Amino acid sequence: MATSEFLKDAGKRNNLHVPEEQRLRGKSIAGVPLAAPALRMLHDAMLIAIAAVLSILIRLLLLHDFKSYWGTGTGFSGSGIFYLAWFILCYTLVARRYGLYAPVPLRNGAHETRLIAQAAVTAALFLCGAIYMTHNFISSRLLIMVFVAVTAVVLSIRRAIWRRARYLDYEQGVELRNVLVLGTDRLSAAMGDQMVHRIHMGYQLCGYIAIPGSRHDHEVPRERILGSIADLRQLVRGRFIDELVIAQPCSTETAIRLVEEARVLDVDLSSITGYFPDLSANAPQERIGCYPVVMLHRREHRSLSLFLKRIVDIVLSFTAIVLILPVLAVIALAILIEGPGPILYVSQRIGKRGRSFRCFKFRTMVPDADAHRKEVNALNERDGILFKASNDPRVTPLGRFLRKYSLDELPQFFNVLRGEMSLVGPRPPLASEVEHYELEHLRRLDVLPGLTGLWQIQARQNASFARYIALDTAYIENWSFWLDLTILIRTVGVVFGGTGI
Numbered sequence: 001m002a003t004s005e006f007l008k009d010a011g012k013r014n015n016l017h018v019p020e021e022q023r024l025r026g027k028s029i030a031g032v033p034l035a036a037p038a039l040r041m042l043h044d045a046m047l048i049a050i051a052a053v054l055s056i057l058i059r060l061l062l063l064h065d066f067k068s069y070w071g072t073g074t075g076f077s078g079s080g081i082f083y084l085a086w087f088i089l090c091y092t093l094v095a096r097r098y099g100l101y102a103p104v105p106l107r108n109g110a111h112e113t114r115l116i117a118q119a120a121v122t123a124a125l126f127l128c129g130a131i132y133m134t135h136n137f138i139s140s141r142l143l144i145m146v147f148v149a150v151t152a153v154v155l156s157i158r159r160a161i162w163r164r165a166r167y168l169d170y171e172q173g174v175e176l177r178n179v180l181v182l183g184t185d186r187l188s189a190a191m192g193d194q195m196v197h198r199i200h201m202g203y204q205l206c207g208y209i210a211i212p213g214s215r216h217d218h219e220v221p222r223e224r225i226l227g228s229i230a231d232l233r234q235l236v237r238g239r240f241i242d243e244l245v246i247a248q249p250c251s252t253e254t255a256i257r258l259v260e261e262a263r264v265l266d267v268d269l270s271s272i273t274g275y276f277p278d279l280s281a282n283a284p285q286e287r288i289g290c291y292p293v294v295m296l297h298r299r300e301h302r303s304l305s306l307f308l309k310r311i312v313d314i315v316l317s318f319t320a321i322v323l324i325l326p327v328l329a330v331i332a333l334a335i336l337i338e339g340p341g342p343i344l345y346v347s348q349r350i351g352k353r354g355r356s357f358r359c360f361k362f363r364t365m366v367p368d369a370d371a372h373r374k375e376v377n378a379l380n381e382r383d384g385i386l387f388k389a390s391n392d393p394r395v396t397p398l399g400r401f402l403r404k405y406s407l408d409e410l411p412q413f414f415n416v417l418r419g420e421m422s423l424v425g426p427r428p429p430l431a432s433e434v435e436h437y438e439l440e441h442l443r444r445l446d447v448l449p450g451l452t453g454l455w456q457i458q459a460r461q462n463a464s465f466a467r468y469i470a471l472d473t474a475y476i477e478n479w480s481f482w483l484d485l486t487i488l489i490r491t492v493g494v495v496f497g498g499t500g501i
Contacts (some may be wrong), residue, residue, distance in 0.1 A: 097117070364402050
């Protein structure tokens with residue numbers, strides 16, 4: 001995952017390490033890539049509907065029965081929408097069970113195509129069962145066979161395109177899953193080598209963790225051994241780890257401890273198949289390269305909720321931009337009239353998973369304000385690493401008015417539209433702030449930053465940095481669509497109340 005140079009430097013100062021700088025993926029769903037399971041299910045549903053139309057056309061061309069087609073029993077007529085919806089539901093459930101919506105592509109395209117065909121046939125059997133149970137014995141059997149075949153072909157083509165796109169992303173270092181391998185023996189080294197050299201797997205190896213009882217003559221490079229299980233929390237938070245893999249045998253007690261740690265840290269935990277049969281009973285088997293693994297803990301992704309959140313962000317931010325275009329133009333003109341300098345103030349902010357992005361605001365200070373920052377440090381009214389001064393001499397008269405009613409932040413609707421921010425979330429911190437973050441403060445970077453949040457509506461004038469962090473953490477832990485809606489509604493009152501400074 002991408003981070004900026006300052007965050008890597010901060011990591012070194014705090015005995016943390018973060019991955020190298022990489023390009024941010026432009027299209028995202030509240031920080032979740034477009035390959036999220038919920039969206040891929042929706043894509044498949046749309047393609048199955050298209051396949052139904054294509055199958056009808058093929059059936060007509062095969063039998064040249066244009067005149068009588070629309071009669072009873074010749075195709076998906078009457079209750080056809082019900083049968084189509086039933087097939088889509090059955091297919092998506094079966095495909096999900098086969099692992100076709102996993103965040104990382106399956107081991108090869110041929111295997112994936114076989115599973116798609118198998119899922120289509122299984123869904124077709126459920127469809128035939130529904131037709132039988134509803135006594136619709138005059139439905140076209142030829143149409144059903146053509147429909148299943150076309151569905152398998154269309155979905156396979158779409159999946160091949162998706163797989164190719166993912167591989168291109170991986171080659172550019174985009175959307176890789178950060179992984180820690182737990183173990184330092186020969187098998188651990190071999191698994192790590194596969195992650196490094198087989199980039200299409202979608203993994204970025206961050207290093208190895210020594211487990212209790214492991215030998216001192218490690219088979220992995222010593223510089224890649226980052227610590228022991230005691231350092232797990234610090235490493236997971238500091239490196240934005242997505243998955244832990246147990247590659248070396250350890251005691252069941254240690255494995256149970258790791259499951260608890262994974263649950264607290266909200267990361268995936270997998271193990272080589274056969275290490276812990278009691279813990280992995282009935283767990284589906286997956287693969288990392290050529291090595292079979294089972295999931296001991298799978299974090300909750302809430303893809304559908306995040307997808308809805310992103311849709312709301314796009315719709316509301318686009319609508320807001322259209323409605324406030326005259327206001328934006330007036331403010332821009334007023335800034336030009338007030339004096340020389342740029343209209344927008346663009347600053348590097350830190351977003352989800354430590355990604356750096358350009359945050360837009362209307363300029364409210366004199367052009368060389370950053371150069372005079374040290375001169376006004378004594379005016380700071382906040383504690384900790386935050387800075388806010390109500391009587392900051394660098395702020396222009398127009399800028400003071402814009403800040404009072406939060407009008408200077410209107411250009412950030414473009415950041416929301418671009419997927420770099422959300423309407424609701426923790427405020428994006430400055431680089432200088434993140435440099436001084438403690439380990440627990442990095443929790444703020446687990447989600448997209450927002451235009452508004454709990455802190456803005458509950459403690460905007462509160463000087464406490466601890467309160468600032470507590471409210472952001474509470475939002476992350478208790479996030480829901482309705483909480484976002486509540487915050488947006490209350491933000492309107494806060495803005496019109498002119499509580500900004």
